[in-house]
Amino acid sequence: MRKRNCRVVVYFSKDELDALTKKIRKSHLSREGFIRAAVAGKEVKDGPTADVPxxxxxxxxxxxxxxxxxKRANSIGLLDVPQLRKDVADLRTVEKLIVDAYTMPD
Structure with missing residues (x-):
């Protein structure tokens, strides 16, 4: 059984449909998902770019x-704290980029 069983039919002009299709393609969402997000007032971001790899x-x-x-710290018993802090900061920066690219604000 469907959760969404209420149907709405909307007619668009050719230009309106083209504009909607372009926005949907940029967002990488389905047409239905895009419209539901827009109706819910969510900001629909563009989908991920080729920078994902x-x-x-x-x-x-x-x-x-x-x-x-x-591994080196464990085998020697020493810890390279400055290098570890730099790598952790790099990881946090990359994590933030990924989160910003893939999440929509509520």
């Missing part, structure tokens, strides 16, 4: 650096 690569690089530092 670069973000993933950066997160992996920072994670690998942290892992190497922690």
């Amino acid at each position: 670069a973000l993933i690569q950066e997160v992996r690089r920072v994670g690998s650096n942290l892992n190497q530092i922690l």
Whole structure:
């Protein structure tokens, strides 16, 4: 059984439909999801760009650096605190970029 069983039919001109389609494509949402978000008053952001692979690569690089530092610290009994703090700060920056790119404000 459907949760949404009320149907609305809306007619658009060719230009209006083209404008709506462009916005939907930029958001990477379905047409229904885009319209529901717009009606709910949510800000509909553009979908992720081609920079997503670069973000993933950066997160992996920072994670690998942290892992190497922690392994070295564990085997020697020492900890390279300045390098660890720098890598943690880098990781937080990348996390913020990803969160900003993929979440919509409430």
